[in-house]
Amino acid sequence: MMNIIVCAKQVVDVGEIKVNPSTNKPVLEGIPKKISDIDKNALEEAIRIKEKLGGKITVMTVGPPDAKEKIKELLAMGADEGVLIPRPQGADYHIVSKLLSKGIEKLGNVDLVLCGEASIDMFSGQVGPRIAGFLDWPQLTYSFKVEAEAGKVKAHRNMGDRMVVTEASCPAVLTVTKEINEPRLPSLMQILGSARKPIHEWTVSELGMDKEPARVLEKDLRGVKMERKNIVFKDDMDNAVEQLAEKLAKEGLLG
């Protein structure tokens, strides 16, 4: 039996973001929201572990009240319960990770915490490792294959320049990559059944975090301007390929 927590973040659908050309700031109003893609991979892996070993899956989110609707999607996929913790104004990675770690402690008897390797909006990859730090649990980051047994977990991890296999005893924190699995779609019955699964709302103060100051202040947010160079190589194929390769090398794009 595994008591598993999956940390999930509600993000704006980054594919829909447009940058206001006069202010150069991203327009975030009216953009549809969704659960960060890789967090769904984390939940899928949790469901597979539960299918093998039994147990319970709790989804934990730090976010605004409307994140409740997105948590329901994860309950439909196969999580058993949800926990929503409000995100304090100006919260940084430190605050969010500490809130989650306090939530994990409050839930108690947790065997595994699964997170996406990073969220698709900020892509900092900090939350999983910070949670492990606060809890002083082993962390297995960038896992693309996970083998869980009672009391321990083995992860195949992509460290960029090498692959490593790491084993840890539970409790442990895992972060997973997008390659680990294909998240399942909920069936109609699971969607209808999700309304009956509980979503608990905890407050920042009951987690003892109402006086914790943020350490990083977001001062500005700007879009990155991307302009095409519109260079067309019109020579025959061999020459064109050569010229293209030369040009790319000059731009420092060929490593």
Place this chain on the structure above:
Amino acid sequence: MDFSLTPEQNMIRDMVREFALKEIRPIAADTDREGKFPWETIRKMGALGLMGMTVPSEYGGSKIDVLSYTLALEEIGKVCGSTGLTMEAHNSLGVGHIFERGSEEQRRKYLPRLLTGEGLAAWALTEPNAGSDAASLQTTAVLEGDEWVLNGSKQFITNGSIADIITVMAKTDKTKGAKGISAFIVPKGTPGLVYGGEEDKMGLRGSVTSQLAFQDCRVPKENMLDEPGMGFIGAMQILDRGRTAIGALAVGLAQGALEECLDYAKQRVQFGRPISKHQAIQWKLTDMATEIEAARLLVHRAAFLEDRGVPFSKEASMAKLYASEIAVKAAVEAVQVHGGYGFTKEYPVERLFRDVKLYTIGEGTSEVQRMVIAKHLGL
């Protein structure tokens, strides 16, 4: 008045949209070109509950509100008309009739296998000489001992030759006109049920449209659905519901056409700028988008009324009439926006152009919808 969807309706639409994009869109062109029935897709749809949307869970279905059903049909219809029609004819007609008018025993006996995507249902009303004038059908059923003996032929039957179960309308009393028509459950493999071949259709080529013949086809007495003489009345009730569903498929196809155009018009450069910057193209796309929105609201309203349990027949006919006609217009304009490329099989709009026409014909032509609406206007 609140036009927003519930969280569950949003989730259902998102789930079906994701499924359609991942599983159906990549094979839609081949399904059409090869006329290959997408069994694998249908089974996956069954696992998600999409083949049991009109039947409650106690029979193994996953009944949801009618509005959610139309949302699902729109998403499937957007990427593949053939799969959309297969799903609609199965849920609304074949399964719908057995559930709505069948006895408890018939529901328990026939429905479970049909709801998982393992088996399909078909519904046989139309005949070679009885289309819009369905009550003039000539197939007969005569009681001989403990069996009904069916004779006659049926045409344009969606899922006909591949269905596990066919609901067949036949005359049991020639003296009573429409009130002499009864409905029967005819399982696959019944002696005397003869498959007369498939229609070689202009569009929706990945759906199966069969001719069926009944030659002394004997079914047990208990295979009559509903009371004797209630077959036509039941069929009309089922068709009322089907109209909203066809409207939803048409909205989906039109939306698919619009999205193809939006992508293409932003890429295609003529006279030094994308054609999306030319007013001639913009106005086509704005009109298309506006008409789609209006059609969608008609479909949603008909579904909303049905969900509330109030009369919806007029609104369902209006939804089907308008949605199917603007969808034809959208598909024609989509080919025009694509120019010469739109006339080739390289782009999906030619498939939409061929597929869409059925929506102004099947389950009541536009002319029949106008007859229904005229009656509601007291004409």
